[in-house]
Amino acid sequence: MRIAAILREARQYLSAAEIHARLERESAEVSLSTVYRTLEFLRAQGAVSQRTDEAGETTYLSCDGDHHHHAICRGCGRVEDVDCEAIDQFTEDLDQHNGFLLESHSMEFFGRCRACR
Amino acid sequence: MRIAAILREARQYLSAAEIHARLERESAEVSLSTVYRTLEFLRAQGAVSQRTDEAGETTYLSCDGDHHHHAICRGCGRVEDVDCEAIDQFTEDLDQHNGFLLESHSMEFFGRCRACR
DNA sequence: TTCTATTTGCGAACCGTTCGCAAAATCATC
DNA sequence: GATGATTTTGCGAACGGTTCGCAAATAGAA
Numbered sequence: 102m103r104i105a106a107i108l109r110e111a112r113q114y115l116s117a118a119e120i121h122a123r124l125e126r127e128s129a130e131v132s133l134s135t136v137y138r139t140l141e142f143l144r145a146q147g148a149v150s151q152r153t154d155e156a157g158e159t160t161y162l163s164c165d166g167d168h169h170h171h172a173i174c175r176g177c178g179r180v181e182d183v184d185c186e187a188i189d190q191f192t193e194d195l196d197q198h199n200g201f202l203l204e205s206h207s208m209e210f211f212g213r214c215r216a217c218r
Numbered sequence: 219m220r221i222a223a224i225l226r227e228a229r230q231y232l233s234a235a236e237i238h239a240r241l242e243r244e245s246a247e248v249s250l251s252t253v254y255r256t257l258e259f260l261r262a263q264g265a266v267s268q269r270t271d272e273a274g275e276t277t278y279l280s281c282d283g284d285h286h287h288h289a290i291c292r293g294c295g296r297v298e299d300v301d302c303e304a305i306d307q308f309t310e311d312l313d314q315h316n317g318f319l320l321e322s323h324s325m326e327f328f329g330r331c332r333a334c335r
Numbered sequence: 336t337t338c339t340a341t342t343t344g345c346g347a348a349c350c351g352t353t354c355g356c357a358a359a360a361t362c363a364t365c
Numbered sequence: 366g367a368t369g370a371t372t373t374t375g376c377g378a379a380c381g382g383t384t385c386g387c388a389a390a391t392a393g394a395a
Binding site for chain 4: 116117118133134137156157158159
């Protein structure tokens with residue numbers, strides 16, 4: 102599917118509107134509705150993850166299912182994977198100190214990638 | 219101001235609509251517009267931080283300005299502060315491994331607090 | 336080919352949020 | 366207090382991203 106391919110190649114979070122625009126650019130025209138439906142489908146499949154940006158717009162990123170964290174470049178928007186082995190330690194600490202049972206977490210890092218710094 | 223007090227006492231992320239409802243409950247009626255305006259004011263002051271939840275709704279939390287991370291209880295919604303001294307190490311690692319200049323980050327932990335687990 | 340099931344596009348509806356504007360409240364000055 | 370200027374408020378319309386309903390188009394099965 103073209104939408105999945107666009108996301109895979111982009112390596113950054115894209116909004117539905119942005120994806121729609123890119124489809125038009127490669128003259129594979131589909132309606133915005135279809136873009137939303139496809140994204141929802143891909144999300145349900147676990148092929149795509151989503152986040153809402155500061156403006157409240159939902160954006161989508163191709164993902165392979167396993168959990169890792171993202172470093173998002175403020176320059177080009179490119180997303181790199183980061184792994185965080187320290188999380189296990191956190192889980193432990195949170196439990197001990199706060200009595201908080203950690204079930205999931207999300208982390209995002211913002212800065213500038215090698216090319217944009 | 220009543221809105222700031224509500225947020226301070228709630229110790230959880232509340233939506234504008236929820237705050238509006240709580241104001242009505244204590245018969246301090248103001249319009250939704252005023253709630254939004256006040257929240258924007260408090261945010262600009264740094265007295266309130268905001269996040270957008272899964273549904274895309276903006277929610278607000280009382281905060282004291284300095285940066286720390288949050289453990290959000292899936293049971294009661296209560297937010298606890300977590301500190302993460304490991305971040306400095308991360309910054310170092312990201313730079314070394316990925317050539318990524320870390321400027322800011324956000325982390326959220328989800329689980330169950332002592333009372334709700 | 337024919338009938339059925341699925342996917343698509345369109346436009347309206349939805350919902351949280353913002354905006355414009357006029358009414359109301361507040362404040363400063365006399 | 367009365368007067369006029371400034372600020373805050375409420376209302377309703379507008380906005381923008383997303384969802385929904387429905388009928389037309391397409392794909393699949395028999």
